[in-house]
Amino acid sequence: MEQIWKATDCIHIRRLFDAAAGFTKLEESEHQHVHECQLCQGVFYIFIGLHSNIPPAASPKKTSAA
Secondary structure, three states, X not given: OOOOOOHHHOOOHHHHHHHHHOOOOOOHHHHHHHHHOHHHHHHHXXXXXXXXXXXXXXXXXXXXXX
C-alpha cells in the first residue's frame, strides 16, 4: 500500500530537533501528530539517537596469539 506524505501537515524539522535535544517541548497537537505520522516519528527518533548519551557498542577486542 502506497502512502502519500503531505509535508504541509508535518512538524518542522527544526522543531523536532529542538524537542529531541530537550530545548523545547512539543505542543499537544504536535505530540499527537508524531504518534500518528511515520515520517515525523522516524525523524524524531533519529534526532533522539543523536542526542542520547548511550556509548557506542563495545567492539570485541582482538587478542594477539603471541
